[in-house]
Amino acid sequence: MKLPVSSLEMRGIAKSFAGNVVLSDVNFAASPGEVHALVGENGAGKSTLMKILAGVHQPDGGEILIDGRAVKFARPADALAHGIAMIYQELSLAPHLTVAENIFLGREPLAVPALGIINQRALNERAAKLLSEYGFRLDPRARTGRLSAADRQLVEITRAVVEARRVIVMDEPTSSLTSSEVLELFRIIRDLKSRGLAIIYISHRLEELSEIADRLTVLRDGRAVYSGCRGEISTDQIIAHMAGRELKEIFPPRRTQRGAVLLKVSDLTRDGVFEKVSFEAHAGEVVGIAGLAGAGRTELVEAIFGAHPAESGTISLNGATFNSVAPASSVRRGLGLLTEDRKRTGLCLNLPVATNITLANVRALLRGALLRRRVETEVAQQFIAKLHIRPPVPDRPAGRLSGGNQQKTLLARWLYAGSKVFLLDEPTRGVDVAARSEIYRQINELAEAGACIVMVSSDLPEILGMADRILVMRRGRLVAELDARQTTQEEVLKYAAVEEEAPKQ
Amino acid sequence: MTDFIKRFLPFVSLIALCVVIAALEPKFLSGGNLASVARQTAVITIMAMGMTMVMVAGGIDLSVGSMLALAGVLGAKAMVGGSPVIVGILISVAAGTILGLLNGVAVATLRIPAFIVTLGALGIYRGLALLVTDGNAVVGLPQRFGLLSEADLFGLLPAPLLIVIITALLTHFLLNSTLPGRYCYAIGSNQEAARYAGIQVARYQVLFYTLLGALTGLAGAVETSRLITAPPNAGEGYELRVIAAVVIGGGSLNGGQGTVTGTIIGSLIMGVLANGANLLRINPFIQQIIIGSVIVLAVTFDEFQRRKLESSQS
Numbered sequence: 097m098k099l100p101v102s103s104l105e106m107r108g109i110a111k112s113f114a115g116n117v118v119l120s121d122v123n124f125a126a127s128p129g130e131v132h133a134l135v136g137e138n139g140a141g142k143s144t145l146m147k148i149l150a151g152v153h154q155p156d157g158g159e160i161l162i163d164g165r166a167v168k169f170a171r172p173a174d175a176l177a178h179g180i181a182m183i184y185q186e187l188s189l190a191p192h193l194t195v196a197e198n199i200f201l202g203r204e205p206l207a208v209p210a211l212g213i214i215n216q217r218a219l220n221e222r223a224a225k226l227l228s229e230y231g232f233r234l235d236p237r238a239r240t241g242r243l244s245a246a247d248r249q250l251v252e253i254t255r256a257v258v259e260a261r262r263v264i265v266m267d268e269p270t271s272s273l274t275s276s277e278v279l280e281l282f283r284i285i286r287d288l289k290s291r292g293l294a295i296i297y298i299s300h301r302l303e304e305l306s307e308i309a310d311r312l313t314v315l316r317d318g319r320a321v322y323s324g325c326r327g328e329i330s331t332d333q334i335i336a337h338m339a340g341r342e343l344k345e346i347f348p349p350r351r352t353q354r355g356a357v358l359l360k361v362s363d364l365t366r367d368g369v370f371e372k373v374s375f376e377a378h379a380g381e382v383v384g385i386a387g388l389a390g391a392g393r394t395e396l397v398e399a400i401f402g403a404h405p406a407e408s409g410t411i412s413l414n415g416a417t418f419n420s421v422a423p424a425s426s427v428r429r430g431l432g433l434l435t436e437d438r439k440r441t442g443l444c445l446n447l448p449v450a451t452n453i454t455l456a457n458v459r460a461l462l463r464g465a466l467l468r469r470r471v472e473t474e475v476a477q478q479f480i481a482k483l484h485i486r487p488p489v490p491d492r493p494a495g496r497l498s499g500g501n502q503q504k505t506l507l508a509r510w511l512y513a514g515s516k517v518f519l520l521d522e523p524t525r526g527v528d529v530a531a532r533s534e535i536y537r538q539i540n541e542l543a544e545a546g547a548c549i550v551m552v553s554s555d556l557p558e559i560l561g562m563a564d565r566i567l568v569m570r571r572g573r574l575v576a577e578l579d580a581r582q583t584t585q586e587e588v589l590k591y592a593a594v595e596e597e598a599p600k601q
Numbered sequence: 602m603t604d605f606i607k608r609f610l611p612f613v614s615l616i617a618l619c620v621v622i623a624a625l626e627p628k629f630l631s632g633g634n635l636a637s638v639a640r641q642t643a644v645i646t647i648m649a650m651g652m653t654m655v656m657v658a659g660g661i662d663l664s665v666g667s668m669l670a671l672a673g674v675l676g677a678k679a680m681v682g683g684s685p686v687i688v689g690i691l692i693s694v695a696a697g698t699i700l701g702l703l704n705g706v707a708v709a710t711l712r713i714p715a716f717i718v719t720l721g722a723l724g725i726y727r728g729l730a731l732l733v734t735d736g737n738a739v740v741g742l743p744q745r746f747g748l749l750s751e752a753d754l755f756g757l758l759p760a761p762l763l764i765v766i767i768t769a770l771l772t773h774f775l776l777n778s779t780l781p782g783r784y785c786y787a788i789g790s791n792q793e794a795a796r797y798a799g800i801q802v803a804r805y806q807v808l809f810y811t812l813l814g815a816l817t818g819l820a821g822a823v824e825t826s827r828l829i830t831a832p833p834n835a836g837e838g839y840e841l842r843v844i845a846a847v848v849i850g851g852g853s854l855n856g857g858q859g860t861v862t863g864t865i866i867g868s869l870i871m872g873v874l875a876n877g878a879n880l881l882r883i884n885p886f887i888q889q890i891i892i893g894s895v896i897v898l899a900v901t902f903d904e905f906q907r908r909k910l911e912s913s914q915s
Contacts, residue, residue, distance in 0.1 A: 401797075403796070403797060422796075422801070423796055423797050423798070423799050424796075424799045424800065424801045426799070427798070427799030428799065433797060435797060440791075440793060440794075441793045441794055441796075441797045442794055442797065443791065443794055444786070444787050444790035444791045444794055444795070444857065445790065445791065446790050446857050446858065447786055447787065447790050447857065451783065451786070451787070455783075455787055455794075455795070455798040455800075456798040456799050458780050458783050458784070459780065462780060465778075465779050465780075466778055466779070467777075467778050467779055467780060467782070467783060469778070509798065513799075
């Protein structure tokens with residue numbers, strides 16, 4: 097296979113965070129007039145690789161070459177100066193500024209350069225010219241915050257085009273677009289290609305790739321496991337490359353004794369986020385929810401918990417329907433949510449571990465109005481010992497613990513609250529191996545004791561190893577229900593990533 | 602180690618300050634002078650107890666100075682109209698309670714930053730106090746009402762100091778040994794995490810603003826008794842002194858931190874500074890500069906602590 101001369105090349109890129117190898121020996125290239133797709137599971141290292149290209153992170157090893165010359169990007173401005181522009185997944189526009197002001201943010205045409213006075217007319221005229229050149233029907237004077245998500249995406253693209261002379265990186269550009277808008281985006285991408293730009297296209301939606309990609313690289317566990325022309329590989333083969341993750345853990349065995357239905361969700365809907373989701377979870381069972389980032393899994397469990405209530409549909413616990421409108425009422429009914437973002441919605445970082453453990457069940461510590469601190473310390477010590485929380489100091493601020501110990505602290509909170517239904521959202525994200533196996537052991541213990549566990553996970557080996565049944569979500573819908581003992585990583589990924597309905601069992 | 606410094610720095614500063622002033626002017630240590638420091642700081646300290654709760658929970662209330670005037674005026678009007686002294690005091694407390702409740706409900710339900718809501722309330726309550734008095738101080742209060750600020754228990758303990766001690770003990774108990782106190786720290790530390798733990802955040806926020814209002818009403822009665830009149834412009838600028846007491850004492854504008862002992866020390870530091878400066882005949886304008894500098898130093902210290910904690914977390 098012969099490659100054309102690349103305008104941009106990344107060679108042997110390596111990167112670790114706090115001892116965790118995220119990328120090792122990755123080669124990646126982008127050529128003018130070509131769309132190079134970068135695919136991989138969540139956590140495969142795509143974002144890190146692109147952040148290195150954008151100068152946000154510096155590689156530990158390897159080099160970046162532009163037209164054969166090595167360059168170093170110490171900061172994002174360096175990458176921009178070399179004509180590399182990035183469109184991030186999370187929109188990065190200033191909502192109070194106009195379309196034109198956003199497009200030229202940081203490079204405004206000046207009327208009086210010495211005083212920094214902006215030439216507003218030139219700004220709007222140039223923006224209007226650019227927008228019409230690309231066929232975007234946008235008013236340069238409109239406030240960005242008032243635009244639809246799709247229109248904001250167009251503003252982002254226009255801004256990137258102004259910046260980029262060589263490479264545009266698009267990270268999940270279609271995640272907020274409707275299908276007709278996606279077609280429009282593809283038209284724009286082809287146009288950019290014909291102008292000689294190189295485009296790096298990150299997407300979870302594999303069916304899009306056959307349409308738009310010329311070349312394709314698959315990342316898995318921080319390594320480039322496949323690189324070649326799009327036409328040379330089938331979607332099934334791509335999935336096989338993505339899925340071949342090594343099993344790093346041994347999952348402890350569990351005796352599943354399925355009891356009565358504890359949690360029943362019917363037609364749960366929040367417009368544009370998840371739609372008509374229905375499932376049941378039994379006592380003694382671990383139900384896994386798989387899917388790609390943005391599939392609506394976190395939003396679903398937060399709706400069940402009442403943190404962000406759904407718009408319609410019903411939830412029942414132990415046969416009784418209830419309106420899940422606030423965590424307070426859900427917690428009282430025996431629901432517990434181990435949140436995906438423990439720093440934002442989980443821990444009180446400056447408060448002691450003991451306080452964090454007892455927070456959902458402080459009432460149990462009361463005698464009359466008096467909070468019995470000695471009992472609290474004893475309770476904390478019990479859970480610290482049970483879950484091997486390190487260091488074993490109840491009054492240490494939770495913020496000073498490692499990620500794994502923080503996660504165990506939060507798990508202890510729901511254990512102490514006596515929850516019956518545990519919603520675990522990415523329970524082992526950012527958690528070291530020792531803490532992982534501790535968390536797995538606790539999950540098994542809970543299930544064997546008759547609790548009902550609903551576990552959202554992006555880690556395929558984990559979900560296959562821990563769940564009894566796996567529900568797969570794609571774009572807000574449940575698209576498959578699989579028996580964890582009989583399915584494979586490839587099958588789960590296929591439902592998660594490819595537009596194709598499967599019959600529910 | 603840094604925890605230790607953080608905990609004791611205000612206390613050590615207070616002691617050092619007293620030693621320096623006493624060395625320069627021995628009269629500082631006389632019983633009469635110390636009692637007058639206690640009287641002068643009592644009103645601020647009583648309000649600062651409530652402010653400690655509100656600020657630990659991550660809130661703030663800028664309207665307390667105006668609230669003090671309105672509560673004081675309403676109580677005074679009742680007494681002038683013939684109500685017994687005790688009823689007048691209770692009316693001040695009740696007025697403060699209602700005003701605090703209004704602040705709390707507005708902050709918790711409108712979801713507008715407390716700073717803005719209570720900045721508005723500052724103007725509204727002051728306007729109301731001026732409106733009901735037509736801009737004139739309420740005079741002709743019963744003699745016995747003066748006892749609230751003048752009486753000495755056993756010839757030793759000034760009555761306002763006794764009120765400070767009782768409110769401080771109750772606030773300390775509430776913050777450290779009750780459910781609302783625990784939730785107070787949790788809400789201030791991380792409001793979203795508290796909500797996800799099943800705490801009804803809004804309900805407790807309202808409670809803390811209401812308690813601050815009640816204490817402000819009580820402080821209003823003490824202030825009226827001290828002045829023997831109820832001027833509608835009473836308590837102007839008190840909100841800043843009350844907030845400063847909490848912050849100097851280790852409370853944080855970001856919530857989740859603050860203690861009753863710290864706040865008392867903060868209030869005393871300001872009171873002793875003012876008293877010492879008077880004794881040493883330091884220009885009162887310079888006093889303001891000194892107190893302003895102390896506030897900035899205290900907040901800077903707090904901010905450095907927080908950054909250090911955050912960097913040790915990542």
